[in-house]
Amino acid sequence: MAPKVTRSDVARMAGVSPAVVSYVTNGGPRPVSAAARARVEAAIEALGYRPDALATAFRDGRTMSVGLLMPSPMNPYYAEMAHAVEVELARRGHVLSIGISAFNAAQDEAQIRSFDDRRMTGLLIASAASLPTGFTAGQWSTPHVVLDDVTDVSPDSPSVYADSYYDVRRAVDHLQYHGHSVIACIAGPPTWPDDARRVQAWRDQQLAAGLPAGDDLVGHADVSAEGGSMALRVLLEEDSYRSSRRELRPTAVVVTSDIQAIGALRVCHELGIDVPGDLAIVSYDGVRQGLFSAPRLTSMRRPLREIVRTAISLITTGDSTDTQPRPPRLSLRGNLLIGESCGCEPTIQWTGGMS
Missing domain, CATH: 1.10.260.40 (lambda repressor-like DNA-binding domains)
Structure with a gap:
């Protein structure tokens, strides 16, 4: 050598x-x-x-690396997030270290402390659900930004996130535009603040139009393809409706994550339900995988690249520290990607670029 x-x-x-x-x-x-x-x-x-990067770290107090604590990359949204983070960091001369959140308070806190001990430039936390209970920013020396709305979780954490309330209301409005009145909602666990916010957006948009928005039209499940398939089966199961509810059998569903929507599409295929003829679907995330489903998903695309670039700018310029009188909170709105699952003629196509 x-x-x-x-x-x-x-x-x-x-x-x-x-x-x-x-x-x-x-x-x-x-x-x-x-x-x-x-x-x-x-x-x-x-x-x-x-x-010598290590010598530089000892001299400057930080390594040229950023940690990302994220849920399982089995969810394509988080896989695309990790890719976007890595590309943006490489452009800035930083490297990426990834930790997978278990949504277990003790394990997630241990992951975060490990990142902090390695004197990283900063830390990105993909989900507010990964923040330790009772967390305060002063506990860490590493600047951090949460890529999620932390309003109800950690008031002193800076965050950059998609305006899921606005975006989900737009998704429901699109189904209403197609003439649907009984629109169901599939979401993640109700204890997760952002999922609760998305369900509230569905409900508010339905009520604003004088349309049904009862709990019997909501299916909560794990944020996975399996969870989405299970939730739709329950919503469509005759036995899950009382006789007085059967006229409320949904003709459309808004799904608050693409991975759940992919599971719902599978159930429709298995049960012989035509999408969008029998059941129209609009989801939320806008991942590439939805372009290859059959039919292609109509989805509200989260502005992922913009979120990532803004968050990394905060941690690399030092604007995410708790020395700010009020931590920065930046909310960005998405755009509707028209596929075939809603009943429209598709206007999206695979181009090979980043979403």
Whole structure:
């Protein structure tokens, strides 16, 4: 194995002092002439020199890395989030470390403390449900941003998130536009604040139009394909309706995550239910996988790239620290991707780019 190239080797080739090499690789603290900088950069390229990241961390107090605590990547939305985070961090010269949230308070807290102990530049938390109970920002030295609405969970945490209340109301409005009045709702666990908020959005949009919005039209289940399939089976099961409710059999359903909607589509296929002829579906997330379902999903797309870029800007510029009098809270709205599951002619197609 060839010996490791050192800063002194670069300095010797470039005809400068090791300090000048440090000024070039670290952007200061002293200025370097254009000619000297050019010689140093040429020597770095010729020798394949890589600065010692660990030494930089000890000197500056932080590594050039960011942690992401996220739910299972089996949910395609979180898989796409991890990809978007990695791409944006690479553009900024940072690397990504991922931890999978178990939605278990003790385990998630241990993951977060592990990130904090590694002196990372910052920490992104994908779901407010992963925040430890009673958490306060002052407990950590690592700047963090939650990619979720934390209003009801952690008032002192900065967050950047999709306006799920507004977006789900738009999804319901689209089904109403198609003439549906009995619109059911499939959502995640009712104890999760964001899922409760999405159900409230469905209910408010239905009530605003004078349409049914009772609890008998809501199916709560795990945020997974299996959960979505189970919830739809229950909603469509004759035995789950009292006789007085049978006229409320839904002709459409808004599903608050694409992964659940994919499970619901499978059930429709198994039961011979035509989508959208017998049951129209609009979901929420806007992941690529929905472009390959049959029929293609109509979905409210969360502005994922915008959320990620904004959150990373906060942690890399230091604006996410608890020294702010009020932590930044930024809510972004999505857009409707028209597939075939709602009854429209599709206007979306796979282009190979990021969602």
